[in-house]
Amino acid sequence: MARPEKVRLGEILVQQKLLSEEQLQFSLAEQKRTGRKLGRIFIENGFVTEEEICGALAKQLNLPYINLKFFNVNPDIVRLLPETQARRFRAIALEDRGSALLVGVADPTDLFAYDEITRLTRRVIELAVVNESELLQTVDRIYRRTEEITDFARELEQDLGDSYVDFGGLGGAPGIEEAPVVKLLQSIFDDATQVRASDIHIEPQEARLHIRFRIDGVLHLQTEADIKISPALALRLKLMSGLDISEKRLPQDGRFAIKVKQQQVDVRISTMPTQYGESVVMRLLNQSGGALRLDSIGMPAAMLKRFRAILERPNGLVLVTGPTGSGKTTTLYGALAELNSTERKLITVEDPVEYRLPGINQVQVNEKIDLTFARVLRAALRQDPDVVLVGEMRDQETAQIGMRAALTGHLVLSTLHTNDAVSTPVRLLDMGVPRYMVATSLQAVLAQRLVRVICESCAEPYTLKASEQEWLKAELGETVAQRQYLHGRGCSHCNGTGYRGRTGVYEMLEMTEAVADAANHEDPAHFMKVAHMQMAGQTLRRHAVALVVAGKTTVSEAMRVSNQFED
Numbered sequence: 001m002a003r004p005e006k007v008r009l010g011e012i013l014v015q016q017k018l019l020s021e022e023q024l025q026f027s028l029a030e031q032k033r034t035g036r037k038l039g040r041i042f043i044e045n046g047f048v049t050e051e052e053i054c055g056a057l058a059k060q061l062n063l064p065y066i067n068l069k070f071f072n073v074n075p076d077i078v079r080l081l082p083e084t085q086a087r088r089f090r091a092i093a094l095e096d097r098g099s100a101l102l103v104g105v106a107d108p109t110d111l112f113a114y115d116e117i118t119r120l121t122r123r124v125i126e127l128a129v130v131n132e133s134e135l136l137q138t139v140d141r142i143y144r145r146t147e148e149i150t151d152f153a154r155e156l157e158q159d160l161g162d163s164y165v166d167f168g169g170l171g172g173a174p175g176i177e178e179a180p181v182v183k184l185l186q187s188i189f190d191d192a193t194q195v196r197a198s199d200i201h202i203e204p205q206e207a208r209l210h211i212r213f214r215i216d217g218v219l220h221l222q223t224e225a226d227i228k229i230s231p232a233l234a235l236r237l238k239l240m241s242g243l244d245i246s247e248k249r250l251p252q253d254g255r256f257a258i259k260v261k262q263q264q265v266d267v268r269i270s271t272m273p274t275q276y277g278e279s280v281v282m283r284l285l286n287q288s289g290g291a292l293r294l295d296s297i298g299m300p301a302a303m304l305k306r307f308r309a310i311l312e313r314p315n316g317l318v319l320v321t322g323p324t325g326s327g328k329t330t331t332l333y334g335a336l337a338e339l340n341s342t343e344r345k346l347i348t349v350e351d352p353v354e355y356r357l358p359g360i361n362q363v364q365v366n367e368k369i370d371l372t373f374a375r376v377l378r379a380a381l382r383q384d385p386d387v388v389l390v391g392e393m394r395d396q397e398t399a400q401i402g403m404r405a406a407l408t409g410h411l412v413l414s415t416l417h418t419n420d421a422v423s424t425p426v427r428l429l430d431m432g433v434p435r436y437m438v439a440t441s442l443q444a445v446l447a448q449r450l451v452r453v454i455c456e457s458c459a460e461p462y463t464l465k466a467s468e469q470e471w472l473k474a475e476l477g478e479t480v481a482q483r484q485y486l487h488g489r490g491c492s493h494c495n496g497t498g499y500r501g502r503t504g505v506y507e508m509l510e511m512t513e514a515v516a517d518a519a520n521h522e523d524p525a526h527f528m529k530v531a532h533m534q535m536a537g538q539t540l541r542r543h544a545v546a547l548v549v550a551g552k553t554t555v556s557e558a559m560r561v562s563n564q565f566e567d
Helices: 009-015 021-034 038-044 050-061 083-089 111-121 132-142 146-160 167-172 180-194 227-241 301-311 328-339 373-381 396-407 423-430 435-441 466-482 513-519 524-535 540-549 555-565
Strands: 091-096 101-105 125-129 199-204 208-215 218-226 252-260 263-274 277-286 316-321 346-350 361-364 387-390 411-416 442-454 459-462 485-488 499-510
Touching (some): 009 021, 021 038, 038 050, 050 125, 083 091, 083 111, 083 132, 091 111, 091 132, 101 111, 146 218, 180 208, 180 227, 180 263, 208 227, 218 227, 227 252, 301 328, 316 328, 328 387, 328 411, 423 435, 423 524, 435 442, 435 513, 442 485, 466 555, 499 524, 513 524, 540 555
Antiparallel strands (some): 199 208, 199 277, 252 263, 263 277, 459 485
């Protein structure tokens, strides 16, 4: 393949009628003033999209344009180009064609990059145009820190020798960033952030130390290391989070903040003594992306409209229910983000405070000093709030205070651990809340789960198993065979799982006049009957099935989640 020629991007876009002459002149002046790349100026001003620039360059230079989102990259081939050069030249090795190496580049007119890649790989290079943002995401995913983590773990093991070193003095030691334990932890956090892990588990076993990541709700083994390094890791993490390093017999909880790839990440840490040492679990909370909006969490449009209308009411109790890890906090923070304004005072009572929201008064519960949910909630109601969020209604006292607040002009948001929306009012009654209070203060119950989403890069038609057909037929009737169903084949984008990301599955019980009257009835069975009638066709299971039909998730995933709320 011939060496590429230098071309003028602006002129190409004008020639192909993707950019006006006025827009080009404005961008050139902006480039001269700021020194930024011309293509980035085009995109940020909304003149053209990144895909349009790639397509225009490919057409002008007679090169293929490859959409990396749907290209199953081979990690071994990608690594033919070292990570540093891949990032520097915005290039990625895609295919070994024997006589040549196909390389995707964001800027095919960069002659210096072409010459350097040819020199580094010692191969004939064939170019393809790729989207820069997708290229960087792919580089992040492929050049993972797995080998680096293993190497640092070995280095730490050698550093420790046959005895354990006291890392208590590391905090102020010179050259701290070079300490093996610090390099190991930095690599772990880097890798966890790259693969969108929500939790890191450091678990000492009898002979080995397991480090696992939870990705899209499922745990994956990241690496195994010598058990010898476990105390050093636990000790360093305790120092970072201000925990008592001398206490190894009792569980401890804390938090600290780190910066990973220009992202602010809050880390909640929990330690627990086990048979072979202290187990450490860290929840990663990325603060850079801001709070999710309610319209981005997967709630059906009709339900979202009703939910927003309920949130606009001046008082009442709104509960979000589901098991641990079902996205309840995300939904509540989305609601708070929409309610947050200068005209309203919002107070949250949480354990712990997960995301810091500007303009909202957030209080951290602390049982050690008797700063309980009930106590903070009483104090919060004397602060003249409009909206109060109670992290969880754990006991009768908290539930009753919250409900009284809902009856006296406050909008109260909270969570409860129940299987579905219909059983929630009954659960409140079991907790000892008076029947009239449930009927008059409760406005709505939103129940939810999270399902994994099919990886769009490797989605393909799928023939249902007999058990899956039977399960679907119960919901859809005889139309099962007439539809096409998808699953993920497994590719480099989804780490071979067939899934990438998660979305919510929802149902909502509104306390209409009929449902509220039934809640006041002495017989719980009567209430359940009325509530189920109102929920007909709008259940968690039905929403999961709708996602299957829409090609968003698989039948097996919908069945897995549905089993969580079966009676």
